[in-house]
Amino acid sequence: MTGGRETMTDQTVVTSASLGLSDDAISASVVPIDSLVHPHVVRRLAGLSSGRATSAASSPEADATMEFAVSVARGLSDHPRRLESRFLYDAQGSDLFERICEQPEYYLTRTEASILSAAASDIAEKTGDVALVELGSGSSIKTRLLLDAYVERFGSARYTPVDVSSSALSVAETEIAAHCPQVDFDSVHGTYDDVFPRLEALSPCMLLFLGSTVGNLDHVETAAFWSRVATHLKPGDFCLLGVDTGEDPDVLHAAYNDAAGHSAAFTCNVFARMNRELGSSLDMDAIDHVARYVPHLRRVEIFGRFLKDQDIEIEPLGHTLRVSRGEMILTEVSRKFRLRQLVPYLCTFGLVARHVYADRDRRVAVLLLERT
Numbered sequence: 001m002t003g004g005r006e007t008m009t010d011q012t013v014v015t016s017a018s019l020g021l022s023d024d025a026i027s028a029s030v031v032p033i034d035s036l037v038h039p040h041v042v043r044r045l046a047g048l049s050s051g052r053a054t055s056a057a058s059s060p061e062a063d064a065t066m067e068f069a070v071s072v073a074r075g076l077s078d079h080p081r082r083l084e085s086r087f088l089y090d091a092q093g094s095d096l097f098e099r100i101c102e103q104p105e106y107y108l109t110r111t112e113a114s115i116l117s118a119a120a121s122d123i124a125e126k127t128g129d130v131a132l133v134e135l136g137s138g139s140s141i142k143t144r145l146l147l148d149a150y151v152e153r154f155g156s157a158r159y160t161p162v163d164v165s166s167s168a169l170s171v172a173e174t175e176i177a178a179h180c181p182q183v184d185f186d187s188v189h190g191t192y193d194d195v196f197p198r199l200e201a202l203s204p205c206m207l208l209f210l211g212s213t214v215g216n217l218d219h220v221e222t223a224a225f226w227s228r229v230a231t232h233l234k235p236g237d238f239c240l241l242g243v244d245t246g247e248d249p250d251v252l253h254a255a256y257n258d259a260a261g262h263s264a265a266f267t268c269n270v271f272a273r274m275n276r277e278l279g280s281s282l283d284m285d286a287i288d289h290v291a292r293y294v295p296h297l298r299r300v301e302i303f304g305r306f307l308k309d310q311d312i313e314i315e316p317l318g319h320t321l322r323v324s325r326g327e328m329i330l331t332e333v334s335r336k337f338r339l340r341q342l343v344p345y346l347c348t349f350g351l352v353a354r355h356v357y358a359d360r361d362r363r364v365a366v367l368l369l370e371r372t
Ligand code: AVI
Pocket: 100, 108, 211, 212, 213, 214, 215, 216, 256, 263, 266, 332, 333, 334, 335
């Protein structure tokens, strides 16, 4: 063995010489950590990850801001840079998303509503009298079509909407009480995690996951999501899943770049939210919305593109990151589905498609899945 440092693994001895490196190259590669990240930021983040950062001053709002700050710091340090899409939906973002749903180019919402309107009574007949539990219920407008069908068939209905927006839940409650008083309304203000453990007590039930929200999860999140659904639903329970099956590039491009500019405002809002909540001092006039359909990945990718160099401050962490002109920060992906791949995939989680409802143009599908 000639020169070089040794690293022992179970089977192999690797030397710096065998890697073609001299000892000088190794010592020259030592980079002071302080030049990469400020010690103050290290203390903050290390404290957070060990759960020690919650101080006496902590409150749910402060914790939520810190969670946003850490997520932004993490996502902007990633390659490619990204932001978690759940932060698109603050009060302004939720309003903008409602506007998107009303745009003529955004076919998903109205197409899914028309499928539900035609299929509601058939769905009620197939599931029998089950409690309806809706993830990310928002205004619950589409769900009223289903509730009407359940009330008509069974005389009453049980409905548990789940949403992080308390204002959306109270609007839904008022509207449903006025429009359909036979509905027993029992909402959950929180995330999916808050409702999964309650599903067993709500069984027999049908979990509603509409609007192709599943398309905003990446592959890892998707598998984790379906595992949880499969764990918490009992055999014989149902899941009603709405997915976008569109594949026409022009139609998809228009849907995510509406002429009225609501899609652009929705993307930019997450950067404006960083200004509001994290003191990021971003020049909003120098951030553009870019949405493009990538056919081979069957997904729309949405970015904020920086038109000039900007320093992004993350005040709660005392951290600043530089983004250069031309850089694109991924804010969201929206996957589009092929039923011949999706249906067998769901089977691997014990969720069997009993019926698939679709529109004439095959742009949207609603799957009635049974937990076997
Ligand atoms: C909520 N989700 C299904 C929407 C979508 O189509 O992926 C979010 C959205 N983003 C921009 N426009 C719509």
